[in-house]
Amino acid sequence: MHLAQGLANPCRHCLELIEEGDNKLILSYMPFDSKQAYAETGPIFLHQKQCHRYNSDKLPDWFAFLDPAIIRGYDDNDWMIYETGAVTPGSELEKECVKIFHNKDVKYIHIRSKFNCFQCKVEMA
Template structure:
């Protein structure tokens, strides 16, 4: 199975930049510069460069509102950046030892027994295993330490 690791869609990020509002209608935080090179932008899937301004906000990467539509903190480049192309391997910005992977149905509900903390080296194997299940439409990849949304994984087949 071919996988696609997908950044946040440009229309979503453009709306955040245009309105200055997060998923709940509250103002996003704008910080004058990144204190270190380690704040991964969820649109370009690169670290916000040290010294560059950035946005910090809660984000809910779901169309619907339901009990399973999780929110997590994210960073974005303060200036509109170019969306990362889908990739078959985990983005290089992922440098932690482990991440949370969780499968969701087409109705954006968590598919029980899919959530697990997975070592970085096993992300593609576990994502493929989840996406092979007919009830799993997509997999979200989140920080194992802070539950930050990082990217969404789809089957490219």
């Protein structure tokens, strides 16, 4: 358990920012079902207290402040599709995700912070 410091403490479960001074958990996370060449493992934060799982067709408003964000498209075998990778301002994420989904091989997108911390998986509605 750690105390959240500053503003960059996103909870991976609810996608809300953990308030400064609140307790948070820091865990190692691999957002894939199995290990393979593109199955990166990295840190994520979680509220120590119970929170509700994020479920929306919109990205959280604070994603606009990811500066920059890293986005990558993956196929149905969890392989990265190289031409979909981009470093983009958070304010452009939704537009970039739509553009990536124009590639018929893309099944989902990962959004990461500039520090390569996994933020979320975006799937086509």
